[in-house]
Amino acid sequence: MPVLEVTGLRKSYKDRLAVDDVGFAVGEGETYGLLGPNGAGKTTTISMVVGVLARDAGEVRIDGRPHDTASTSTKSVIGYVPQELALYPDLTARENLRFFAGLYGMRGGEARRRIEEVLTTVGLADRAGEAVGKYSGGMSRRLNIGIGLLNRPRLLVLDEPTAGVDPQSRTAILDNVRSLACDGIAVLYTTHYMEEAERLCDRVGIIDGGRMLAEGSPRELGAPDLEAAFLQLTGRALRD
Ligand SMILES: Nc1ncnc2c1ncn2[C@@H]1O[C@H](COP(=O)(O)OP(=O)(O)OP(=O)(O)O)[C@@H](O)[C@H]1O
Numbered sequence: 001m002p003v004l005e006v007t008g009l010r011k012s013y014k015d016r017l018a019v020d021d022v023g024f025a026v027g028e029g030e031t032y033g034l035l036g037p038n039g040a041g042k043t044t045t046i047s048m049v050v051g052v053l054a055r056d057a058g059e060v061r062i063d064g065r066p067h068d069t070a071s072t073s074t075k076s077v078i079g080y081v082p083q084e085l086a087l088y089p090d091l092t093a094r095e096n097l098r099f100f101a102g103l104y105g106m107r108g109g110e111a112r113r114r115i116e117e118v119l120t121t122v123g124l125a126d127r128a129g130e131a132v133g134k135y136s137g138g139m140s141r142r143l144n145i146g147i148g149l150l151n152r153p154r155l156l157v158l159d160e161p162t163a164g165v166d167p168q169s170r171t172a173i174l175d176n177v178r179s180l181a182c183d184g185i186a187v188l189y190t191t192h193y194m195e196e197a198e199r200l201c202d203r204v205g206i207i208d209g210g211r212m213l214a215e216g217s218p219r220e221l222g223a224p225d226l227e228a229a230f231l232q233l234t235g236r237a238l239r240d
Helices: 042-050 091-101 107-119 137-149 167-182 194-200 228-233
Strands: 004-013 016-026 030-033 057-062 078-081 155-158 186-191 203-208 211-216
Touching: 004 042, 004 203, 016 042, 016 057, 016 186, 016 203, 016 211, 030 042, 030 167, 030 194, 042 057, 042 155, 078 137, 091 107, 091 137, 107 137, 107 167, 107 228, 137 155, 137 167, 137 228, 155 167, 167 186, 167 194, 194 228, 211 228
Parallel strands: 030 186, 030 203, 078 155, 155 186
Antiparallel strands: 004 016, 004 057, 203 211
16 A cells, blocks of 8 residues: 555646646655646645645545545654745754654653754754754755654655755755665655656656646656656756
């Protein structure tokens, strides 16, 4: 059974149909990339998957259980890393993690241990005592991923985690995602970097105008690469 199963997802903003009959599944240890240009419907899709946005139609199942904005038991197994950073700049990385651990109901020794584990995972252990306001964009994003990992999610959802970050952090983030998938976490992430999706994803879904145009492994879709596949499917270059 897949960790995440999405069927017939639909969402309109007033009269604009942003997501139209989108479906896909992500299994344990699998990395699934949702690929598409700006405005394709990626953020709307994953917002409904994590349950921060109500859908108009369709179904989301986590480990076979129905999931929506009101589901607390399934929400607790999802780690969500939004595009917008939600960090307190005056607090250190460790203090930020402590705050979010508290929101997850983690306390005392359990919280302290998990925070140190997460800091090591995202490669910030030696900078954990610094105020986050002094962090680079890439380091902040890594901390955001750390927050998403605090409650040991079964499904980690990342919205454009490498957009606008320095090359060193980009590599660190990609290595992180790879090793999380090796640990059995299902990873769903959005990107418009074709080359990154080719390197990282077991499967990708190409979305445009709110519709899933094609789905498969990068090799299956490669014509000869994903960039060309997108061009073939839509008649447009991805980054125009
Ligand atoms: N809150 C909103 N109100 C009205 N329209 C919206 C809203 N959010 C998104 N849209 C529209 O819905 C469509 C899909 O947007 P969405 O943000 O899901 O795309 P995206 O693929 O994530 O793009 P990006 O890469 O720019 O984040 C776009 O046409 C967008 O303008």
